[in-house]
Amino acid sequence: MSGTHTDGTSLPPEPVPHPCAGWPGGGRTVRRTLDRVGDKWSVLVIGILAASGPLRFGVLHQRVPGISQRMLTLTLRHLERDGLLSRTAYAEVPPRVEYELTPLGESLRSIVTALAQWATDHDDEIESARRDFDGRTGAQPG
């Protein structure tokens, strides 16, 4: 503890440095969301569902470039658990399962869309910034 002194009388000299300025809850709440947003596929899946409406497993599998069956399953489970999408299984043969954003998931739409928009808008800048940086530092682009 800083600010303590032998006589015990003194001071809180530091105004308790706020843990995470501007981030409510010290960033803990944000961190949780980030942990969900932070995985490789969630945002992509949400974005595709937001753009396309309800989709079945197989179609989703085609539309998410490069995802494995396993990761798609896991991602969908996570998002379902968090209440961002709903899973509807139809008792048919062959089986049919549809995934759809819940209202909560829908409420993320504008943010995800904005992110996608930002990505396309500034792609060139990022690209050139990287080349510039790699040039200055002699790093491999790979």
Add this chain to the structure above:
Amino acid sequence: MSGTHTDGTSLPPEPVPHPCAGWPGGGRTVRRTLDRVGDKWSVLVIGILAASGPLRFGVLHQRVPGISQRMLTLTLRHLERDGLLSRTAYAEVPPRVEYELTPLGESLRSIVTALAQWATDHDDEIESARRDFDGRTGAQPG
């Protein structure tokens, strides 16, 4: 390849299923951004810099809850490489280095802020959705 036939004459029956509906560039551009957003710390660092202005390494280290020195360094390098923040080293002793959002980084501010806002707004819903899901499936809350 589907649609090929022994006589070689036939058909593109499928209208080439668009790889990633609603996502420009087939999602490839978005994926790149997501790979940056997708790591554990980048968004948090950007958000803190956006809220606080230029900060030096040590202060940043305090403000990002739980980050290690190593990961902070790596995160800052990545963001610098992508042109989202600038690094300014002052030739002093002891050394002083300040990190600040570039205009490109600033342009992400509103999105990051929106994400943080969304997180706090819907924290309860996510929380209860998880409990509900865990209850239905008998999973451990872990």
Add this chain to the structure above:
DNA sequence: CTGTATCCCGATAGATACTG
């Protein structure tokens, strides 16, 4: 103070095979 260099472990993710 601001990093870099190692070591190490657990989570993440891919491939493959199998099931209802």
Add this chain to the structure above:
DNA sequence: CAGTATCTATCGGGATACAG
């Protein structure tokens, strides 16, 4: 079709020690 099971490889990330 829509998953589950299993195995493995890779990588993120923490701890620690050291350097400029």
